[in-house]
Amino acid sequence: MTTDAGETPLTIDELAARAGVTVRTVRFYAAKGLLPPPEIGPRRVGHYGPGHVARLALIEELRQQGMTLAAIERYLRQLPPDLPPHGLAIHRAVVASWAPDAEETVPRRELERRVGRPLAEQDIERLAAMNVVVAHDGDTFRVDAGLLRLGVRLLDVPLSLEAIRAAREVLVEHSRAAAHELARLFRGEVAERDAQDVKSLSAHMHPLVVQALLTTFQRSLREELSEWLTGSGTG
Incomplete structure (x- = not known):
């Protein structure tokens, strides 16, 4: 799995921080074969890309849903080996939907923190069109956590x-x-x-x-x- 063109490669510390896990956890998953090896850059430093980020997020979602390590290994083996990051993100969204209640009510500031960027009114309108968010009360929104990551990826897709x-x-x-x-x-x-x-x-x-x-x-x-x-x- 390689880094995408135009994407800044991540070190293992940056990958762990992005995923909200420890470096030890990343190394454990890699040793189990759940994460592919990084690209080796100058000075033999491992570089990780969007595919690693998406795959690690999927693994963590499966773990949070209560799946054992063996079950996670079986799940990942069934995925196409060349599945791109957006495909992994779709799987993660589906896995998140297994939860009995994936909806939360959060203030706008928390929603923007989860999205990773400020949200213009047109962004809120697009997320609402996808039923990812529903205005609840003023600057508070009901959020479908299972669809949020997928909705964020669609914000900049040129669809009306x-x-x-x-x-x-x-x-x-x-x-x-x-x-x-x-x-x-x-x-x-x-x-x-x-x-x-x-x-x-x-x-x-x-x-x-x-x-x-x-x-x-x-x-x-x-x-x-x-x-x-x-x-x-x-x-």
């Missing part, structure tokens, strides 16, 4: 508010339809089981189904974009 709202409606509509059909299928499987079995099955199936839907959607979108680019003569 209308396109963002329309895309969200498409995703919500089809996600609900898929959830309804899957729930109907699983209800048939658990009809004869007791309540504890149903609860256990739900806890196990939730992350598996989410990951399966994400992987299937990514492949379908990649195929659609490839066909579009080929048809338009720009591929």
Whole structure:
């Protein structure tokens, strides 16, 4: 995994600080093979890039969701080896959505601290269009923590508010339809089981189904974009 062009490489201390972990933790993950090795720069100093930052954030999210080290290793092995930072960020957002309640109410200053930059009114409007934030009371906002990082990455993407709202409606509509059909299928499987079995099955199936839907959607979108680019003569 290499640093991206135009991105300032990070030392291991800077990587740890960016991720909010210790250098010892970074080295532990690297020794376990969860983090790829850094690029070796002058004086044999290791340099880390956006891919390392995104992967480390995903690992920490998985850990906070209660996954064991072995489970995290299995999860990461299923990811494409060349998955770019934004793909890792999407996985992290999905993992964060496993939490029973991903919404918080925070003041504007705290929201800007989490985003990492001051927010203009147009930024707030774009985050609201993605349903990442909802104005709560004055300068206080209800924030969907699971979508926040993804929303921040989309702030500077050249899409109109209308396109963002329309895309969200498409995703919500089809996600609900898929959830309804899957729930109907699983209800048939658990009809004869007791309540504890149903609860256990739900806890196990939730992350598996989410990951399966994400992987299937990514492949379908990649195929659609490839066909579009080929048809338009720009591929």
